Amino acid sequence: MTNGPGMSDAPPSSRGALIGIALTLVGMLMFAANDALGKWLVETYSAGQVLLIRSLAALVIFMPFLWRIGFRELFRPQRPGLQVARAVFATSDAFFFYWAVAYLPLADAMTYWMAAPIYVAALSSVLLGEKVGWRRWTAICVGFLGVVIALRPSAATLTLPAFLCIAGSLAFALGIMLSRTLRGTPDVALVFYQMLGAIVLGLFMAPFQWNETPTLIDFSLLSLLGIVAMIAHVCVARSLKFAEASTVMPFHYSLLIWAVVFGYVFFGDIPHPAVIVGGLLIVAAGLFIFFREQRLGKKAPEESLAPTGPTT
Numbered sequence: 001m002t003n004g005p006g007m008s009d010a011p012p013s014s015r016g017a018l019i020g021i022a023l024t025l026v027g028m029l030m031f032a033a034n035d036a037l038g039k040w041l042v043e044t045y046s047a048g049q050v051l052l053i054r055s056l057a058a059l060v061i062f063m064p065f066l067w068r069i070g071f072r073e074l075f076r077p078q079r080p081g082l083q084v085a086r087a088v089f090a091t092s093d094a095f096f097f098y099w100a101v102a103y104l105p106l107a108d109a110m111t112y113w114m115a116a117p118i119y120v121a122a123l124s125s126v127l128l129g130e131k132v133g134w135r136r137w138t139a140i141c142v143g144f145l146g147v148v149i150a151l152r153p154s155a156a157t158l159t160l161p162a163f164l165c166i167a168g169s170l171a172f173a174l175g176i177m178l179s180r181t182l183r184g185t186p187d188v189a190l191v192f193y194q195m196l197g198a199i200v201l202g203l204f205m206a207p208f209q210w211n212e213t214p215t216l217i218d219f220s221l222l223s224l225l226g227i228v229a230m231i232a233h234v235c236v237a238r239s240l241k242f243a244e245a246s247t248v249m250p251f252h253y254s255l256l257i258w259a260v261v262f263g264y265v266f267f268g269d270i271p272h273p274a275v276i277v278g279g280l281l282i283v284a285a286g287l288f289i290f291f292r293e294q295r296l297g298k299k300a301p302e303e304s305l306a307p308t309g310p311t312t
Helices: 014-041 047-069 071-075 080-100 106-114 116-127 134-151 160-181 187-208 216-242 245-252 254-267 273-295
Strands: none
Touching (some): 014 106, 014 254, 047 216, 106 134, 106 160, 216 245, 245 254
């Protein structure tokens, strides 16, 4: 991986690796708490309301970073068509998640989003012309099998929320692929356009889905969604300054554990055995694909390292 500005190219120390792992675990815990809070809020407020208020709050917190790089850079984007497409996919990813978790257990929804890196590996061969060998194709097939097992195809389980999860995780995967293509764009600009897309969709959807006006406490909690997610992203990004991607990557999947815990504690959800089995297959396939790419010497962008789903 490439170290940040001012960082040495020497291998990270064991202390640095521990710091990186700790930051990753904290980041995953915050992502899971953020998603659990989002699930609780969409029981009262629509996905459009949640998306709008949390994105506006995140943008306010993000303003100092925008001020540092200069606003002029934001209005001269590289490859504007791809920037718009990435913002659309990232916004769809978040919107579908909040819509889906209003009806599905948190662990079920997160299991589908964990499959995004597998979709990326499969689509990279077709859309980006990347060579994918038989080992990774085998892992891709195992990952898809995990999705099918978790989905439990039947008339009772093939519902709108399940299809929203599939659509959301595919949007997440396509957003990752576009992030690879836009590596030359500053991270601050990528995040800004992602936020802007969420705000635009929220402004469009919220008036048609306005369930009720948030109380002051609920407005604070809706705002907290964007702030906590941003801090979680910072933890994940900083972890890669202290440790190699191959060191911290396995700990990203602790998000699924927290999703199960929070789902049970706050909502009384007990994952179906098929979801657990499917999730394990997805995690195993995702880890194999990641480490195989590392072994082949490919640089894995930060966006593809964290299967954290629809968090902005």
